[in-house]
Amino acid sequence: MTTAIDSVELTRVGPGTVMGQLMREYWIPALMSSELARDGAPLRLMLLGEKLIAFRDSAGRVGVMDHRCPHRCASLFLGRNEEGGIRCVYHGWKFDVAGACLDMPNVPPHQDFKHKVKAKAYRAVERGGVIWVYMGSHANAPPLPALEILDVPEHEVGASFIQRHCNYLQALEGDIDTSHFGFLHAGHVDPDELGEHDPIHHTVAIRAPEYHVADTAWGTTYAGYRVAGPSRMSWRFGNFLFPFWTQVPNGEFGSHVQLRGWVPLDDEHTMYCVLWWKRGVSAMTQEAPAFKDGTPVGGMGRGNDFLPNTTDWLGRWRLAANASNDWHIDRAAQHDNVIYSGIDSIHLQDQAVTESMGAILDHSLEHLAPSDQMVARTRRRLLLAARALRDNGVPPPGVKNVEVFRDARGGYFMSDDGSGWQDAYAGQLAQAWRPAPTALPAVE
Numbered sequence: 001m002t003t004a005i006d007s008v009e010l011t012r013v014g015p016g017t018v019m020g021q022l023m024r025e026y027w028i029p030a031l032m033s034s035e036l037a038r039d040g041a042p043l044r045l046m047l048l049g050e051k052l053i054a055f056r057d058s059a060g061r062v063g064v065m066d067h068r069c070p071h072r073c074a075s076l077f078l079g080r081n082e083e084g085g086i087r088c089v090y091h092g093w094k095f096d097v098a099g100a101c102l103d104m105p106n107v108p109p110h111q112d113f114k115h116k117v118k119a120k121a122y123r124a125v126e127r128g129g130v131i132w133v134y135m136g137s138h139a140n141a142p143p144l145p146a147l148e149i150l151d152v153p154e155h156e157v158g159a160s161f162i163q164r165h166c167n168y169l170q171a172l173e174g175d176i177d178t179s180h181f182g183f184l185h186a187g188h189v190d191p192d193e194l195g196e197h198d199p200i201h202h203t204v205a206i207r208a209p210e211y212h213v214a215d216t217a218w219g220t221t222y223a224g225y226r227v228a229g230p231s232r233m234s235w236r237f238g239n240f241l242f243p244f245w246t247q248v249p250n251g252e253f254g255s256h257v258q259l260r261g262w263v264p265l266d267d268e269h270t271m272y273c274v275l276w277w278k279r280g281v282s283a284m285t286q287e288a289p290a291f292k293d294g295t296p297v298g299g300m301g302r303g304n305d306f307l308p309n310t311t312d313w314l315g316r317w318r319l320a321a322n323a324s325n326d327w328h329i330d331r332a333a334q335h336d337n338v339i340y341s342g343i344d345s346i347h348l349q350d351q352a353v354t355e356s357m358g359a360i361l362d363h364s365l366e367h368l369a370p371s372d373q374m375v376a377r378t379r380r381r382l383l384l385a386a387r388a389l390r391d392n393g394v395p396p397p398g399v400k401n402v403e404v405f406r407d408a409r410g411g412y413f414m415s416d417d418g419s420g421w422q423d424a425y426a427g428q429l430a431q432a433w434r435p436a437p438t439a440l441p442a443v444e
């Protein structure tokens, strides 16, 4: 059971909150590299409840800082991005990407104190087409996490962002709640109409899977399993990785290098940040599923229609289908069982149900079931780590020991050797395609 105290501590992410402090121990994917042009307009960026600006200077370096100018707090969003820094339009003070004040032109030279002024800037690095930010208080930032997708050569990594209007936790929990697949996404699918080897065949043939769940060095893991024939087992593995990442079994285990981030913008808005290996076999790289007669399975669309980005704090990567238009639900498609939910596209189905819970769901109204073991265990793992940091200064998993992430993989596969779940995982990982471990960029 999630108590009221647990609920608040799990979901609030602003400065000084228990979970907010845990998140600030890690590098956070903040925006796509393509969102910032050299000497281009600065961007408003909300992250962990803090109002920031991001810009790229003349040399290509990225600055991410508090939007308030340290002089008299005019917003640097209005600033001029020019010749190696951002200049406040109020009195002309100029700052480089590290926050150093380079110029204080409204003060006579003998009274200039620019060497004593520093804007609150966070460290930023680029990797996998994404700009990562460290918002913690340690003088030395930790290394970037050794996530397997960050070992993949840059030109083979896909990256995409989509905003969701709800707390990060309920969005994340949608990814580790595997039993919803056979309903929300595939409740209308008759297994007899699918090819025998279709990856979702066993998911819809047995809609109440059994689970194994465990803590791991990177967070938590589960295996949903179904008997698929005499001494044959269908496995679907997924993971939670600290502090807000998931891996889901929507791809073939052996090549499914993928990572899904649920980055809190504030307590009520989350940026989904997905990174994937473009050459793997997964929902990101395959054609949409079809019945054995070739007809596409309804509701499995992959496209997402975006509203135009705006300069608002929360104006980036919003979907056109949202609560204000009932996520474009098609009641006829629902009634006729063409699409179980009546909502087209897998991502939008997940978006609709998690946003429909309210911006921060009220945990006191829940009735968790055995199918929610992974959800319950993950909440506990997050809370215990956050409280250990708060109470005893214990660094949370993967901050110092970044290598713990590298062996986390999600995906589906069959086994027929009778091995137990963790042996089956280890066996598959040993045979899987693995990118060569890469040295991650040093951070000043």
Ligand code: FES
Binding pocket: 069, 070, 071, 072, 073, 074, 088, 089, 090, 091, 092, 093
């Ligand atoms: S408020 Fe920015 S220079 Fe004065």
Ligand SMILES: [Fe+2]
Binding pocket: 174, 180, 181, 184, 185, 346, 350
């Ligand atoms: Fe889903």
